[in-house]
Amino acid sequence: MNIPDIIIAIDGYSSTGKSSFAKLLARKLGFLYLDSGALYRGVTLFAQEERLINKLNQVSPELKGALAELHLEFGSDGRLFMGPRCIEQQIRAMEVSAQVSPIAAVPYVREWVDSQLREYGRKGRIVMDGRDIGTAVFPNAQLKIFMTASEEVRARRRYDELVAKGETPLLEEVVQNLRERDYIDSHRETNPLRRAADAFELDNSELSFEEELAWVVGLIQGKFGIL
Numbered sequence: 001m002n003i004p005d006i007i008i009a010i011d012g013y014s015s016t017g018k019s020s021f022a023k024l025l026a027r028k029l030g031f032l033y034l035d036s037g038a039l040y041r042g043v044t045l046f047a048q049e050e051r052l053i054n055k056l057n058q059v060s061p062e063l064k065g066a067l068a069e070l071h072l073e074f075g076s077d078g079r080l081f082m083g084p085r086c087i088e089q090q091i092r093a094m095e096v097s098a099q100v101s102p103i104a105a106v107p108y109v110r111e112w113v114d115s116q117l118r119e120y121g122r123k124g125r126i127v128m129d130g131r132d133i134g135t136a137v138f139p140n141a142q143l144k145i146f147m148t149a150s151e152e153v154r155a156r157r158r159y160d161e162l163v164a165k166g167e168t169p170l171l172e173e174v175v176q177n178l179r180e181r182d183y184i185d186s187h188r189e190t191n192p193l194r195r196a197a198d199a200f201e202l203d204n205s206e207l208s209f210e211e212e213l214a215w216v217v218g219l220i221q222g223k224f225g226i227l
């Protein structure tokens with residue numbers, strides 16, 4: 001497909017399959033894929049290692065100054081690095097998942113992440129997924145998709161992901177974590193998760209990757225007049 005240098009913003013609740021879908025779409029279009037949640041997870045890991053967040057999810061005000069020392073960067077294969085260290089595996093663990101939403105609710109953390117994300121998006125040709133990409137990070141993105149799926153399907157996906165990584169989660173814990181994160185993500189004051197008015201909704205509870213891809217390709221063809 002000969003497609004213009006656009007930004008595609010994909011938002012939605014946790015474990016709706018945003019990143020798998022966004023990766024697939026980026027590959028199909030020859031675009032760069034960027035997982036904005038990875039940066040929030042990277043900041044969370046940093047705060048944990050520097051002891052700037054406690055077990056009650058209270059964030060130390062010192063985090064603000066400490067962010068100046070934090071260098072997070074995506075490798076060419078999309079894995080996240082903290083300085084020279086690849087942290088991809090650590091940021092996906094349950095301990096990080098359990099504390100990422102309170103960290104992502106801190107306004108200066110969001111500003112820090114947003115400025116990095118906008119830098120990556122300067123040249124377009126990017127598919128970015130997250131919670132506020134179409135509403136706050138790139139409100140002018142030329143294509144916005146809002147993804148949903150039933151809670152049951154989402155919990156099962158997250159559970160299978162964790163098991164595949166060798167973790168031994170309890171399904172109830174996974175459901176609890178999803179609910180908590182959805183609640184915090186959609187109720188925080190700064191840029192809460194919500195569907196942009198001009199976003200297309202994709203409920204993928206019962207769709208295969210092929211069906212999702214066919215849906216979005218049809219959308220792109222219609223919207224940009226590409227045959």
Ligand code: DC
Nearest residue numbers: 036037040100101104130131132181
């Ligand atoms: O997509 P994810 O589960 O890796 O995201 C991790 C957390 O980061 C999630 O709880 C919400 C937050 N997040 C956000 O607030 N805004 C984004 N654009 C992306 C993620």
